Amino acid sequence: MTCDEARILLHALLDGELDAGHAREVEDHIATCPDCAAELAAYREMSKAIAGADLRYTAPPALRRRIEAALPQAQTQIQAVPSRRAVLRGFAMGSAVSAIAATGLFAIVLRSDDESRITSEIVSAHLRSLQAGHLTDVISTDQHTVKPWFNGKLDVAPPVIDLTAQGFTLIGGRLDYVDARPIGAIVYRRRRHVINLFVAQTASTERRAAKTETFQGFNVRSWSEGGLNYWAVSDIAADELAEFSDKFETASKNSAAG
Amino acid sequence: MPLKAANDDPDRARRFRDAALPYLDDVYTLARYLLRDAGDAEDAVQECYLRALKHFDSYRGPAMKPWLFAILRNVCHAEFARRASSPTAGIEDVADNAEQTPLWSEAPETPETHVLRERDAGTIRRLVNALAEPFRETFVLREIHNLSYREIADVADVPVGTVMSRLARARAMLRSAWLAEQEPPK
Numbered sequence: 001m002t003c004d005e006a007r008i009l010l011h012a013l014l015d016g017e018l019d020a021g022h023a024r025e026v027e028d029h030i031a032t033c034p035d036c037a038a039e040l041a042a043y044r045e046m047s048k049a050i051a052g053a054d055l056r057y058t059a060p061p062a063l064r065r066r067i068e069a070a071l072p073q074a075q076t077q078i079q080a081v082p083s084r085r086a087v088l089r090g091f092a093m094g095s096a097v098s099a100i101a102a103t104g105l106f107a108i109v110l111r112s113d114d115e116s117r118i119t120s121e122i123v124s125a126h127l128r129s130l131q132a133g134h135l136t137d138v139i140s141t142d143q144h145t146v147k148p149w150f151n152g153k154l155d156v157a158p159p160v161i162d163l164t165a166q167g168f169t170l171i172g173g174r175l176d177y178v179d180a181r182p183i184g185a186i187v188y189r190r191r192r193h194v195i196n197l198f199v200a201q202t203a204s205t206e207r208r209a210a211k212t213e214t215f216q217g218f219n220v221r222s223w224s225e226g227g228l229n230y231w232a233v234s235d236i237a238a239d240e241l242a243e244f245s246d247k248f249e250t251a252s253k254n255s256a257a258g
Numbered sequence: 259m260p261l262k263a264a265n266d267d268p269d270r271a272r273r274f275r276d277a278a279l280p281y282l283d284d285v286y287t288l289a290r291y292l293l294r295d296a297g298d299a300e301d302a303v304q305e306c307y308l309r310a311l312k313h314f315d316s317y318r319g320p321a322m323k324p325w326l327f328a329i330l331r332n333v334c335h336a337e338f339a340r341r342a343s344s345p346t347a348g349i350e351d352v353a354d355n356a357e358q359t360p361l362w363s364e365a366p367e368t369p370e371t372h373v374l375r376e377r378d379a380g381t382i383r384r385l386v387n388a389l390a391e392p393f394r395e396t397f398v399l400r401e402i403h404n405l406s407y408r409e410i411a412d413v414a415d416v417p418v419g420t421v422m423s424r425l426a427r428a429r430a431m432l433r434s435a436w437l438a439e440q441e442p443p444k
Contacts, residue, residue: 008426015400017407017422046433050401053379055386059286063300067282067307072271192268 001029003036010040014047072192119222119231121178123215126196126233129174129185135194136172136187146173150184156228158184158199159252166247168195188244195234195244202229210245212238221245225252274314278307281323284403285330291398292334294387302337306330324409327399331413338391377436385435393428400425 001009006029012018013026030037129135138149147160153175162170167190174185178198188195202224210223219241221232232245285306289299306329310317317325377385386394392414399405399413407425411418 008423011426011429012407012422015407015425042433043429046429046436047401049377050382053377053382055287055379055383055402056283057287057290057299059282059303060300063286063303064279064282066304067279068275070304070308071275071311072268 001025003029003033006030006033006036007039010036011043014040014043118179119213119215119220122198122220122231122233123218125176125178125183125185125198126218127216129176129187129196130194135174137174139172141170143170146170146186149173150175154182154184156184156199156201158186158228159255160186161248161251161255163188163244163247163251166251168244168247190234190236190240190244193234193236195232195236195241197248198231198233200229202227210242210249212242214238223249225249226256270314271311274311277322278310278314278326281326282307284323285326287402288327288398289330289334291386291394291402292331292391293337298337302330302333305333309333321409323403324405324413327403327405327413328415331395377439381439385432385439388435389428389431393424393431396421396424397428397432 006026009018009022009026010030013023018026030040138146140146140149141162141164143160143162147157150158150160150173158173160170160173164170168188169190170186171189172187174187174196176183176185176198178200181200184199186197186199188197204224205227206224207226208222208224210221212219212221214220218233218235219238221238221241221244223230223245230245230248232241232248234241234244236244282303286299286303289302289306290296293299293302306326309329309332310326313329386397389397395414396410399410400407405413407418407421410421414421416424
């Protein structure tokens with residue numbers, strides 16, 4: 001083997017691309033040629049330096065969002081924060097917070113923060129439902145199938161109301177965990193957007209009018225009625241979500257009266 | 259805007275997301291080195307993903323990353339063509355000339371001068387970006403993305419032998435530049 005050949009092939013040797021026979025030939029040449037041996041050593045050193053330096057770039061979050069927004073049905077996921085890892089981090093933090101809250105200590109120290117913490121957990125639960133392929137435990141557009149499904153799983157019977165005629169299609173129900181407690185989620189679809197309606201029992205029977213807040217790009221509309229707290233979460237516009245909660249409340253009253 | 263008709267399948271979109279989005283940083287990194295401009299790279303990556311989604315049905319594997327790279331490369335070459343009328347044209351010309359120069363013309367160095375001082379990432383990026391296009395592309399695919407020669411050959415649409423010679427040439431040029439950098443300033 002000539003030095004000219006060896007000096008090209010040594011790169012393939014370095015990259016582990018040579019078959020055993022050729023590798024042997026190059027190694028034999030290098031063993032007898034100090035110049036080529038020095039070349040190989042130099043390139044090996046350079047490769048190591050390059051591997052040790054972080055030469056990669058990270059795609060800007062805005063680019064990721066733009067691409068996700070261009071995908072069909074991405075509307076439900078577009079706001080899924082810069083990265084999935086960030087979401088998981090946020091959720092892990094939420095769980096840790098819940099664990100502390102369960103000891104009761106947190107309730108005293110951070111009382112005023114309770115509401116925003118719950119909102120954050122509700123949004124995390126919403127995100128999880130979109131990402132994990134676990135949107136529904138029971139799939140049915142029939143409220144009489146979804147409602148009994150919750151029996152025995154929760155200490156409340158969440159009102160399951162079909163709003164298909166009003167433009168919000170019931171697609172199923174799910175058991176979720178928020179604030180370290182099981183919570184019912186009733187899942188609706190508006191066009192391609194998912195609405196999770198979380199329902200939990202509350203000690204207060206006082207009626208609390210609906211209000212909307214925005215968290216991580218999601219709209220969260222919450223209200224209390226008849227000893228239950230409701231949170232509707234979606235990426236649909238705030239006025240559409242308000243329409244949803246109005247129709248739900250109206251239908252809820254009608255079914256209670258009827 | 260959501261794509262229409264054939265692309266308007268949520269399940270397909272989800273499969274595409276799961277398969278292609280994990281490589282976003284890889285694709286963006288390659289775009290940065292190919293185009294050497296952050297804004298152009300973003301546009302190219304976005305275009306690359308749109309094209310990839312469009313052709314996702316014809317994707318047969320084996321590896322998603324080289325497939326995305328090949329698409330990105332086409333997008334970038336369209337960008338080069340657009341630039342060809344601008345003063346920064348001639349990238350390809352330079353590259354062609356460079357490829358014709360003898361591979362091993364530089365004088366052998368003494369072992370002492372082979373010592374390459376550690377360089378920070380910013381300096382190495384600058385040196386890599388100074389390489390002519392086909393060499394830079396081959397080098398980045400190998401050293402940063404760890405593609406095999408075969409995969410690089412497929413992405414760049416050249417024979418494996420060309421990959422090997424380009425890589426040898428790229429490393430030689432980079433090493434010369436690297437050594438030149440550490441000449442003490444007089």
